[in-house]
Amino acid sequence: MGQKDSARNQAPAGERASVEKLRKRPHAQVLIIGGGINGVGTFRDLALQGIDVALVERGDYCQGASGASSHMIHGGIRYLENGEFRLVRESVVERNRLLRIAPHYVKPLQTTIPIFSTFSGVLAAPLRFLTHKQQGAPKERGAFLIKLGLSLYDFFSRDGGTVPRHEFRGRKRALAELPRLHPGIKYAATYFDASVHNPERLTLDVLQDGEKAGAAGASDARASNYLALVAVRDGAGAGHTGSVVELRDELTGELFDFSADVIVNTTGAWVDLTNEKMGAPSAFMGGTKGSHIVLDHPELLAACNGREIFFEHTDGRIVLIYPMGDRVLVGTTDVDADLAEDAVCTGAEIDYFLELIGHVFPDITLDREQIVYTFSGVRPLPRHDATQPGFVSRDYRIERRAGSGSGNDGGAVVFSLVGGKWTTFRALAEHLSTNVLNELGLVRKVSTAKLAIGGGAGFPGTGDAVQRWIKAHMAAGRDADRTAGLLTRYGTRAEEVISFLDRAPDRLLHSTRELSVRELEFMARNEQIGHLADILIRRTSLAFRGLVTGELLNEVADVLSGPLGWDAATRSAEISHAQEVLKRFHGVQVHSLVS
Structure with missing residues (x-):
């Protein structure tokens, strides 16, 4: 689910077709709550299996964290430092897949890391790996550590790789390729990941794939945005199986009931709040806020030379600068989030971004007037207590709650998605859908691993x-x-x-x-x-x-x-x-x- 807009308009004339489809058939085997990329991906996967599936989103599709990402499809090289080897392996495989099945939106992204030392951080790295905390002042990662990380990254990418392996450059060659880089660099490492320039439209493509599977008779798949969960009750004795959810059309204010045998909670950072509405409070989530700015700055755009500049800032935070068409995207922060407050980019974060650009491109003049857009979102990370935000796992897990058949928590089995990132949405959706299929006593009919997405066909x-x-x-x-x-x-x-x-x-x-x-x-x-x-x-x-x-x-x-x-x-x-x-x-x- 996305952040709430700050105002509502008056109701449009007539009934929305997407809502009418749900009202006409107010029951589904599976109801997905949350229309970010992971919920939408699961909707598509289940529809392709022939499941009667519905999805509701309280805002617009891809309005929350899914639309506030760094627009990257990447293996997560920095996750190696956290020991998340399974996630890195899955991520690079999925990155390569998305380059093939969604080539209209997912493009190769040449990435350069400016490096200012040779052996810095060698002693601190094992402590970060073991404790998931920064010990004392940040120790810059030098060439030795970065070379080791990129070699491991290449190793994970070796099967079915669609991007070149990394290369190292000395100072002279690096500055010849990127002459506006800080002259104090010692090396530059270059490797490839991928970017998604239109995450919102890719999400819509995935959604429409699911809807078209339903229209073709593979399933009865229907979805609606601006439709919020109000409450849940047990469907027993009311002519329903599973649970009955009360839904509110956010554009008209109208309420209606919908029932489902299985409920899938993919509301991201709001998973716990959604479970609370369903009568079963949980404490799974501990999201962090990430902000970005977009600059109209031709000089900075030219300095990037078509590449993402990916580096460690002075506070130890991994940050990025890269071209997005005729604009430059800069991000991101990573601070604990308060869901009671709007996720917005603050003045302090803007100061941070301008400073980090100067760290890498010291002779480029920046002005706040060149910022044309800012955006923020809350990452759907697991609860992390004392773990520092930058070290919180980006992996995902699926929590199952059996319905009691009585009381406020209802009769439906509920699956809650904890975590999840853009790059792995297809694999995650397959995993989550398989759990649902097992719950229904059904088997998978179709794999999406090689199935083109929407306009990528x-x-x-x-x-x-x-x-x-x-x-x-x-x-x-x-x-x-x-x-x-x-x-x-x-x-x-x-x-x-x-x-x-x-x-x-x-x-x-x-x-x-x-x-x-x-x-x-x-x-x-x-x-x-x-x-x-x-x-x-x-x-x-x-x-x-x-x-x-x-x-x-x-x-x-x-x-x-x-x-x-x-x-x-x-x-x-x-x-x-x-x-x-x-x-x-x-x-x-x-x-x-x-x-």
Whole structure:
């Protein structure tokens, strides 16, 4: 489940199709609560097994921690220091898989580590490994330790590897490749991981795969965002099996009942709060907050030379700087989180980010005005008591609670997911789904290990193939840039979008050349848009790149008003809501226009 937006709009006209599907058939074998990547991945996996599965999310899909990640698909080289070898092994295997099955969103990422010493940290590393604590002042990891770690990393990647092995450079060669790096470096190590530039759209692709499996008759799979859990009760004696959950439509305020035999709690950092609502409080979670900033800084972008700069800051925290299209992403912090407070990037965190950039690129001038977007999320980490946040395990586990058949905790078996990270979502979903299948006395029919995700199916694999695809899908009023933008946003599912665009007259918006009227109508009909902010933050990258203007707010709201049934008051409320969300959670001030 995602963070709560700071305001609600008025109810849209008519019943949402996604909610209506749940109301018409108010029972499922499995109900998943939480629409981040792990819940959505589990939804897809179960749908492909032919399970009658439903998913509800109180906010928008990928609105919480899943949308606030560092946008990396990686093996977790730093987890080696924690002794999490199983997780690293699984992560590199899944990284390589996602490069193959989701090539439209997951791309290889060349990564460079600037190194300032040779043997520093050799004595401190064993203590960190054994105690999971920083002993005294941070000891910088030198070339010896980094070489050892990268060699182990290559070893874990050796089977089915799709990325090159690491390389070491001396100071002279390193500065020749990245001349803006700090001149005091002694070495630079380069290796490859991967990035996901559109985590929200990848989550949506995974969700739609599950829905399409249901539509094709493999299962009855239905999902809805903006649908919150209110309470749970035992279904016995009420004409139901398992448990009955009371759900509230967050857009209309309407309440209705839904029953399930098995409940899967994938609400991330809110797992304990969700279990409390289900009458069985738990103490599994101990999430930490991570923040990021996005900069419009051509000089810093050029200095990165297409690479992620991944390094240890002076406080021992592993941080990163890397290009995201025409912007630069900088992150991340790792501090204990208070779920009673909004997860937002603070002024102190911004100061920290500006300082760390100067640590690596000392001659690049930075200004807060170059920050176009900030975001924060709470990592769904296990409770860690005295363990320092940076050493908390990033692995996951699954907790099972048997339903009693009476009382407030209901009759359904409940599986709670503790932990989980972006890179391993497919494997995690398979693991969690297998547990559910075992509970239902069923066996797996399909593996997702080699199954392309959404618009990754048939995605052109070379630059030349991409150009041929673009040329083949251009049309009157749709030039190469616009066609390339559609391929970037949807992968090969862009063919479905283009077919919709071409069935009626269309025009680009006046406020941006990246969207058209018909494309917004397509999103409204097919992508469960609940708020204007969904378009700006999660269906496109316009907010992330600092491209939201008052004109854009008004124009997008105008177009959405038709298919979503917004009257003048609702349209105005949506604009105000988007402004508040952007300001409160992302540090973006957008002044609306009078219209």
